[in-house]
Each structure stands twice: as structure tokens, then as C-alpha cells.
Amino acid sequence: MNTIVGRNTRNAEINTLKNDRQVVNFSVAINDSYKTKQGERRELTTYYNCSYWINPNVAKILTKGTLVELSGRVSSNAWIGKDGEIHSGLNFHTSSIKLHGGSGKNSESEPKQNVTQETGNPFAGDTDDDLPF
Numbered sequence: 001m002n003t004i005v006g007r008n009t010r011n012a013e014i015n016t017l018k019n020d021r022q023v024v025n026f027s028v029a030i031n032d033s034y035k036t037k038q039g040e041r042r043e044l045t046t047y048y049n050c051s052y053w054i055n056p057n058v059a060k061i062l063t064k065g066t067l068v069e070l071s072g073r074v075s076s077n078a079w080i081g082k083d084g085e086i087h088s089g090l091n092f093h094t095s096s097i098k099l100h101g102g103s104g105k106n107s108e109s110e111p112k113q114n115v116t117q118e119t120g121n122p123f124a125g126d127t128d129d130d131l132p133f
Contacts, residue, residue, distance in 0.1 A: 072096065
């Protein structure tokens with residue numbers, strides 16, 4: 001199980017698959033920085049396409065700019081775009097979400113909130129290969 005902390009880059013969306021299962025899709029950006037050997041500070045941002053299958057109601061609070069702590073598993077994918085170029089992305093299959101405030105403007109004044117709790121493996125028995133992204 002992995003844990004990441006980042007900000008939502010857009011409002012979450014609920015997608016309904018052909019078998020009437022619902023998935024919440026959202027994107028999280030994680031900012032990091034490091035110093036080079038020359039002492040120069042570099043910023044690095046990593047983006048994750050996230051999916052959450054347990055409760056679609058969580059989409060209401062996953063708004064752009066919200067700081068979230070996610071637990072789950074990471075996967076990657078690659079594809080060839082319409083432009084013929086190879087593209088890749090990181091996915092985060094979320095099993096637990098903790099909200100740490102609103103959009104970065106007033107997050108210090110907002111209390112931390114535990115949105116959901118880990119409920120076992122939501123992917124056990126999931127054989128549907130429909131990707132929500």
C-alpha cells in the first residue's frame with residue numbers, strides 16, 4: 001500500500017461504466033523540490049490520475065485545489081496518441097482518502113477531515129478491464 005499527499009488539479013468526475021458501476025476520477029499533483037550538486041533548487045511536479053470505486057459521493061468534496069492524502073496502489077500505463085507519439089501516465093487506485101483542507105487559499109483554517117476509511121481491497125474480484133481514463 002502506498003500513500004501520497006497532493007492537491008487536486010481539477011474537480012472530481014463520476015463516470016458510470018457499462019455494468020452500472022460508478023468510479024470517481026480525479027487528478028492529483030505532488031510537488032517536490034531538490035538541490036542540484038551546484039546548489040540550485042529545482043522543482044518537480046508529479047501527476048497521478050486517480051480512481052476511487054468505493055463511494056461516488058466523495059466526488060462532491062474532491063474539488064480543485066483541495067489537499068488530500070490518499071492510500072492505495074500505483075500503476076503506470078503507456079499508449080500511442082493520435083499524433084503517433086508515445087505517451088505515459090501514472091495511476092493511483094485509491095482505497096482511502098483523507099481531506100486536509102480546501103483549495104490552498106484558506107487551508108490552514110479548515111479542520112482536517114477523515115473522509116473515508118480503508119475498507120479492505122476494493123479491487124478483489126474486479127475482472128472488468130474497462131479503464132475509467
